[in-house]
Amino acid sequence: MAMRMVGMALGKNVAMVVVAGCSSVIQGIGPKNAYGYPVLNIAFAAGPAAASGMWRAFKQRNKDVTVVVWAGDGGTADIGFASLSGAAERNEDFIYLCVDNEAYMNSGGQRSGSTPHGAVTTTTPEGKKENKKELLFIMLDHNIPYAATASVGYPHDLMDKLRRAKEVKGFRYIQILTPDPYGWLFDPSKTAEVGKLAVQTCYWPLIEVVNGKVRISNESLHCLKKETRRPLKDFLSVQGRYKKLSEKDYEELEKFVDDLWERILSMIS
Amino acid sequence: MSLEYQFFPVSHPSEGAGGKTGNWRVVRPVVGDRCIGCNACYLWCPEGTIGVKGRRAEVNYEYCKGCGVCANVCPVKAISMVSES
Ligand SMILES: Cc1ncc(C[n+]2csc(CCOP(=O)(O)OP(=O)(O)O)c2C)c(N)n1
Ligand code: SF4
Ligand code: SF4
Ligand code: SF4
Ligand SMILES: [Mg+2]
Numbered sequence: 001m002a003m004r005m006v007g008m009a010l011g012k013n014v015a016m017v018v019v020a021g022c023s024s025v026i027q028g029i030g031p032k033n034a035y036g037y038p039v040l041n042i043a044f045a046a047g048p049a050a051a052s053g054m055w056r057a058f059k060q061r062n063k064d065v066t067v068v069v070w071a072g073d074g075g076t077a078d079i080g081f082a083s084l085s086g087a088a089e090r091n092e093d094f095i096y097l098c099v100d101n102e103a104y105m106n107s108g109g110q111r112s113g114s115t116p117h118g119a120v121t122t123t124t125p126e127g128k129k130e131n132k133k134e135l136l137f138i139m140l141d142h143n144i145p146y147a148a149t150a151s152v153g154y155p156h157d158l159m160d161k162l163r164r165a166k167e168v169k170g171f172r173y174i175q176i177l178t179p180d181p182y183g184w185l186f187d188p189s190k191t192a193e194v195g196k197l198a199v200q201t202c203y204w205p206l207i208e209v210v211n212g213k214v215r216i217s218n219e220s221l222h223c224l225k226k227e228t229r230r231p232l233k234d235f236l237s238v239q240g241r242y243k244k245l246s247e248k249d250y251e252e253l254e255k256f257v258d259d260l261w262e263r264i265l266s267m268i269s
Numbered sequence: 270m271s272l273e274y275q276f277f278p279v280s281h282p283s284e285g286a287g288g289k290t291g292n293w294r295v296v297r298p299v300v301g302d303r304c305i306g307c308n309a310c311y312l313w314c315p316e317g318t319i320g321v322k323g324r325r326a327e328v329n330y331e332y333c334k335g336c337g338v339c340a341n342v343c344p345v346k347a348i349s350m351v352s353e354s
């Protein structure tokens with residue numbers, strides 16, 4: 001779903017670097033692929049490094065090509081983080097997309113740094129004890145020119161952000177929430193709806209930070225005030241992975257959302 | 270297979286690189302008369318196998334996997350999921 005939206009938004013002259021994950025499988029069997037652009041498949045830790053070399057090679061040959069890295073949350077938050085952080089610090093000229101399904105789904109659904117508190121995964125059968133790693137803020141601390149979050153529930157918002165990111169020079173980070181029916185345990189036909197619920201309950205913010213300036217998407221404006229947020233349970237209750245959530249876990253998750261918005265508010269005031 | 274592929278894991282676009290995925294279906298989406306041609310189904314379909322042609326949405330049954338996303342996002346509920354058997 002997200003891959004098609006990226007294709008629609010970025011148009012031609014794109015080269016993609018895909019690190020290991022579900023998306024390596026979806027594209028089919030090499031040397032062909034089911035995506036609309038050439039793809040370099042590469043090991044986890046090497047994605048940002050390969051992209052750093054790739055945009056330079058295109059530039060040297062005077063080719064106007066946008067280089068895009070496509071990586072899962074495990075590949076981003078954990079395994080690939082060192083080279084991601086390095087490339088961001090060097091302000092390398094490419095777009096990094098973190099496709100966040102909140103676990104290592106392609107290898108069987110193990111917990112990742114990006115799995116939220118309370119979620120059951122194959123390695124946290126009683127629910128994860130720690131909170132989700134706050135990748136957006138970590139990336140913002142690298143002082144990159146563009147960082148944003150999006151959800152497949154709102155394709156127009158995602159595509160607008162991709163188009164704007166394409167016009168920016170330097171390191172661009174976009175984290176896309178991609179609900180995973182098999183890992184989160186819901187009916188696959190509801191993928192778009194779950195992506196919307198995440199935003200409506202303010203669990204997932206839709207924001208964009210361009211050169212330090214914060215913009216909150218219309219879909220997320222109601223989150224700025226606690227009273228106007230939709231109850232978090234509307235998002236959690238449609239997913240099997242929160243089956244074992246205790247009262248205390250729920251409070252912890254609510255606090256996570258409160259703190260998240262507190263922090264976003266502090267960035268705009 | 271080109272020499273390039275043997276040295277670099279680069280792959281190039283081609284329709285149906287994942288095989289004919291239509292036979293994965295257990296239910297098929299059928300577009301009814303209510304369709305208003307808004308293309309919401311096209312926007313969300315993970316496979317790119319539905320889209321408005323002329324006035325109405327059409328499904329490419331060769332690759333559609335029958336996931337049912339289109340039926341859920343359609344604002345006028347024009348799509349029904351019908352059993353394949
Ligand atoms: C260095 C290395 N360790 C482990 C693996 C096995 N592996 C392949 S895909 C995958 C899961 C990746 O998870 P994530 O990055 O979240 O992407 P997703 O599959 O969820 O889209 C793992 C662990 C690998 N390919 N390479
Ligand atoms: S549903 Fe989940 S496990 Fe299956 S391909 Fe999509 S992200 Fe991977
Ligand atoms: S059932 Fe799924 S794959 Fe088939 S057309 Fe609808 S959204 Fe696309
Ligand atoms: S979403 Fe529904 S109304 Fe819109 S084009 Fe598709 S089938 Fe027609
Ligand atoms: Mg993942």
